């Protein structure tokens with residue numbers, strides 16, 4: 001699907017600055033704790049890579065791959081885990097790293113599944129929060145930007161697997 005890019009919401013510098021702030025706060029909050037960042041693929045790949053490099057405390061990383069059955073502009077309804085967390089996270093402090101939260105269904109599902117593995121704590125950071133679209137209540141410990149109900153692409157986010165590479 002080819003879509004027309006209508007506007008740039010956040011440029012590279014703006015994103016980098018926000019990630020600096022998030023990373024500083026996370027580094028402070030988790031100092032002295034056994035932190036595992038769990039990136040939610042594929043959308044969070046770029047965010048995760050940038051965020052982890054700005055965090056100043058020791059961190060372990062892992063990934064979970066979640067995808068919705070729908071394609072393109074239809075939001076997730078049924079969530080499929082195609083790659084589960086590989087690390088043993090029992091008793092460790094887990095921070096789920098997601099690129100964009102829309103209805104909240106995906107993150108809510110991952111909260112439930114991850115909680116079953118017995119982490120010491122479980123929180124989430126998202127870069128983009130499409131708050132007006134939320135249908136389930138999901139606690140967000142850290143949020144980059146709140147955005148209106150617009151379909152966004154780039155910085156890891158796709159439309160039918162395209163545009164993830166836009167900076």
Ligand code: IMP
Pocket residue numbers: 043075076077100101102103104105106107130150151152153157158159
């Ligand atoms: P949720 O489960 O409704 O919160 O949807 C989360 C997922 O839907 C995200 O991880 C994206 O994969 C996808 N999504 C939601 N909004 C957008 C968008 O504006 N552009 C591209 N994908 C989106």
Ligand code: MG
Pocket residue numbers: 072158159160161
């Ligand atoms: Mg998608």
